[in-house]
Amino acid sequence: MNEVLQTIKKRRSVRKYQAKQIPAEECESLVEAGLYCPTGGNRQPVHITVVRDGDLIARLTLELKAAVARTPGNPYKKYVGAESYTVNFGAPTFMIVSANLARALTAEADCACALENIFLAARSLGIGSCWINQLGSVTADAPFQEFLRKELGFPAGNVVYGCAALGYPEGDFPEAPPRKGSSNWVE
Numbered sequence: 001m002n003e004v005l006q007t008i009k010k011r012r013s014v015r016k017y018q019a020k021q022i023p024a025e026e027c028e029s030l031v032e033a034g035l036y037c038p039t040g041g042n043r044q045p046v047h048i049t050v051v052r053d054g055d056l057i058a059r060l061t062l063e064l065k066a067a068v069a070r071t072p073g074n075p076y077k078k079y080v081g082a083e084s085y086t087v088n089f090g091a092p093t094f095m096i097v098s099a100n101l102a103r104a105l106t107a108e109a110d111c112a113c114a115l116e117n118i119f120l121a122a123r124s125l126g127i128g129s130c131w132i133n134q135l136g137s138v139t140a141d142a143p144f145q146e147f148l149r150k151e152l153g154f155p156a157g158n159v160v161y162g163c164a165a166l167g168y169p170e171g172d173f174p175e176a177p178p179r180k181g182s183s184n185w186v187e
């Protein structure tokens, strides 16, 4: 089996990380892999905010917790409200993938393609990853959006469609269980 197919089958979500940071050049390769994703109409609206400062990631957890707590009906209230919750599962690199919906009707799908590219590129380099979805649930929370813009240089008008926690796994990569999805062929 070729390496890409092997990497696809070996990728798993990792939820326990070593503190050891991934090298900056490899982080750049992950960003590049993300930005090489296909996008609707080739509009390329994807923006990737890379956060590698542990204190800032800790701030992000705190700001997110506060935003989720004050958002009525937020589906992540119990999950994010738990004392043990951190936005990154301890991963030293965190990427926020966003786009401006006004620039691309396919923004959400474009960002999902970017994230999968990042996950696969990470796995090929022995780096673990996990999609983190909670930031997209506080898009309407003004103080949180202000925090993203002011502290993380997040582009005004963009919407977060998903995030990636990235780092070396604590322990082995988990084995992929058999898939439940299906296919049907007509030849």
Ligand SMILES: Cc1cc2nc3c(=O)[nH]c(=O)nc-3n(C[C@H](O)[C@H](O)[C@H](O)COP(=O)(O)O)c2cc1C
Pocket (backbone or CB within 6 Å): 011, 012, 013, 014, 015, 130, 131, 132, 133, 134, 176
């Ligand atoms: C759209 C999307 C949102 C997800 N959100 C989260 C999340 O917020 N937290 C998390 O731990 N995993 C999240 N995941 C990871 C899934 O739980 C994971 O992919 C699934 O359980 C299959 O496991 P695998 O990635 O190891 O194959 C998300 C995955 C996708 C595609």
